[in-house]
Amino acid sequence: MALRASHALRRPFSSPPVSSKPSIRTGAFSVRCSSFDSHDARKLVLEVKEKLVKDYGGLPVGKNGRDDEDMIYWFLKDRKFVIQDAVAKLTKAIKWRQEFKVSELTEESVKSIAETGKAYVHDFLDVNDRPVLVVVVSKHFPAVQDPIENEKLCVFMIEKALNKLPDGKEEILGIFDLRGFGTENADLKFLTFMFDVFYYYYPKRLGQVLFVEAPFVFKPIWQLAKPLLKSYASLVRFCSLETVRNEYFTVETLPANFRV
Template sequence: MRKFNHFDEFYLISVLVLEVKEKLEKEHYDLPVGENGRDDEDMILWYLKDRRFSVEEAIAKLTKAIRWRQEFGVADLSEDTVKSIAKTGKAYVHDFLDVNDRPVLLVVASKHLPDFDVFYYYYPKRLGEVLFVEAPFVFQPIWQLTKPLLKSYASMVKFCSAETVRKEYFTEETLPISFRD
């Protein structure tokens, strides 16, 4: 049995990315190109990894995501858009990073509406590095219904107590006001 080295792995991944690009160009030529488009190699790689390197599954999910981005007008989102949503009090970006240097989005579940999705699509390349803190902790019953629909994305969500948030994610100086005693 042949052992693969890093060059072999890089080569195989590059071949898969190219295969996805070519199929998207041939089968979905109407999709936009450029950043977050059908030829965005970083995004293609992300979807390949997400779909465990299944080219067909990555294409299906990527096509759907690009079309959604187009329909929703993600390219037109701006910092002002995010700020206007933040003014509603449904969610806000914390002024400080957490102890792992990740941006923090605080979501007030009692005020939550689908507008929250704007943060995900405004910062898609950093999603894996964002700490999502949900308070108050009434969202878990809804989460049990939603979790199966999210598949691998569900692993990005962690529920923890306010005490855990205080001790593990922030310093005393950076702790969000809503988590102070």
Template sequence: MAIPLRHFNFTCPVFSTQPIKIRKLLATRNCAFPPNDAQKLVIEVKEKLEKEYNSLPAGKNGRDDEELILWFLKDRKFSVEEAVSKLTKAIRWYHEFGVSELSEESVRSVAESGKSYVHDYLDVYDRPVLIVEVSKHFPGKQDFSEDEQLCVFLVEKAISKLPAGKEQILGIIDLRGFGTENADLRFLTFLFDVFYYYYPRRLGEVLFVDAPFIFQPVWQLVKPMLKSYASLVRFCSADVAREEYFTYETVPANLRK
């Protein structure tokens, strides 16, 4: 079964006079503002956050993080009010969740299960790859907060591997060996909520690999919760994932024949 994909096309003129951080992130679909106007909007949002939400933390992922502000402006089609609204929620979450405190060491115990990791290589579209092997996930036996922390740490890690000019990552959910004991609607919903609210438009595509028949009821339950993000999902075989998204040298170990 193949679900049509909706790809975001972030393209607009970029001029070399723009500061590097702003210029790097300015490519956006239906871009209605030249770079100078975008910079003015970033300053407007920053000043509005300073004036109306002074209690929000500053610094990376804070109310004065211009790179973050521009990304949310792009997500909200350069609406200052909408960007501020979404940013305030995101900034609170980043700091309450402790995103900046996550590390390889802090997630080591749950990461050792091998159920989720960032692939060493990019896919053929130069996207970092976040892989989940669902058969290794046992929600009844594992701490949900640790799974959340691993998820966010890996999203951050994948984004940090983005090449210059690239903005989105590929998710691969390997469903081979999936059983009812692996089903976890709560975590799947959390995963997509993280991308929608806190890392908008970072997820370019999600491959559901070799979904067994018993996964269909799970998908029917979770699909309405994902809303527009459901259109990013493609059901495919391991062969398709291997041959269409990787080279022989870069294919993930779990997809090798």
């Protein structure tokens, strides 16, 4: 999917833990002790805040805004604490959230496209305590389904999955159920859109992607898509239904559509 700047949600960026060590809180800012000194991290966060006030005063404030210190810290960490790089990526993300109206996405606003059953956030975490976003690719029909609605559903589901992150966890698991996939389900634009959204606006939130029971007809699509996904292609694992059952869930937590 071509990246479209046009919508935003609720809590994508929770306080970003970087280790299991105790957290340190200074004012409104909370980080975890790590190899990067917390005092230095705090100093860099404040530098970014000041720069955003000075150069991007028109950006929104509040949760996921230019003064959201946890969000600032997350993007600093993503950009290896290089201030200019973090500011560039962060301002792009904040503008996108505003233009895409992420905060206005609700269950009701995506209801019609969600009722296709093409994507859902699983009720249970995987064995690694990651929220699980499942895409049933055989129910995706780009020729007849509105691409804008597909994008809204994609972002809504990402936000919903991130809202399920347990304390101390940072990443979600994406599962593409490719059983029954046909050429009518192929959609390079949407696949590119989704991975671009993760790269630019939810960096380091996607821990792994499973392509389950990929049929032969899917392989040429993957060869075309793989270069477009850049480093994210390395997160993809082709696997069987049995692998999903045995390595990622317990009998009690396995998604219903993988029980048969």
